[in-house]
Amino acid sequence: MKHDTTSKHYNVGTIGYGWAATAHIAAINATNQGRVTAVCSSRPLDAAELSAKHGSPIKTYERVEDLLADPAIDVVDITGLPSLHRDQAVAAAKAKKHIILEKPMANSPEEVADIVQAAAANGVKGCVCFECRFSNQFQVTKALLDEGLLGTLHYGEVDYYHGIGPWYGQFRWNTAKKDGGSALLTAGCHALDALLMLMGHDVESVTSLSTKSASTIFKPYEYDTSSVTLLHFKNGAIGKSAAIVDCLQPYYFHTHLVGSEGSLLDDKFHSMKLKADKGHWSKLSMKMLDSGDVSDHPYQAQFQAFFDALDKGADMPLTSFKEAKKTFDVIFAADKSAAQGGVPTKVS
């Protein structure tokens, strides 16, 4: 662990000890201020084994109440099943712990509202794991937009293609509607969230359709595992986001942005401002989001930004509870639209 001795330390208690948790622990311990000092799991875990594995002392708890009662814990990191997120996040807020919360924040608008309200009422800060916002790919893409190289965007699409089948550990719970929710809630939210960051305007209304693959591999899913959402932004721009979790292909985050000065397609772009040949793409060198593996995800940069914001007593940039709620408001409107066969639905 490399801790900067000049800044504050944050002791983090992780709830849930599955795949995401192991990536979180490594990423938190690699920040300047954070260290995971406790893990809570309903499975009995061996504290000595965990401490040896993660290279620092870790206490273990089997009950969330006991972890929350530990006065040494400053931040709670929620990585368990989505259907438990609301109760765990609200309890953490009431215990005055700051919160790192895996996506989905929760699977209903009421639960998300409860989390945001509890955090505000108890003066704690939140970080939602929309870590793709901190990826090199979207940071470079955003910088290109901020430089004005594409002018004003009037169209954008960011799509998520990632087959989540039995080869993934989370398949065992993700197939149930209670925890998986929808194609957008379970995973496509990353692409929709990236689209909202890049377009930079709030959404007025959405129209969404959904279906599912005929493959027997995805048969256990209780909900539609492919959806496509059209977005109407408040500034008049339009967009599209597909959430496809029943595909059989490599992981692919597809990005196409179209503006008054040029276009961007994944890692290629053209800008009239650079006077290059419009008949050919120019190439950007950046690390692409091309893997569903959590050890490849930019959690460290995101958690560093969260702890830096806590040092200042401020909301974190890009993925605070307030910012992430905007994405979930769009998702809940999209899922409502899809449930009604594509009826245009206002975002509340």
Ligand SMILES: NC(=O)c1ccc[n+]([C@@H]2O[C@H](COP(=O)([O-])OP(=O)(O)OC[C@H]3O[C@@H](n4cnc5c(N)ncnc54)[C@H](O)[C@@H]3O)[C@@H](O)[C@H]2O)c1
């Ligand atoms: N932001 C991202 O890119 C990303 C990636 C993966 C998962 N997630 C999210 O993280 C959360 C957890 O997902 P995950 O992939 O870690 O799921 P997981 O199946 O590995 O773990 C989920 C829960 O099951 C428990 N668990 C794991 N193995 C168990 C076992 N053998 N017996 C009993 N319980 C066990 C874990 O403690 C955890 O509470 C979800 O909200 C998911 O959406 C986010």
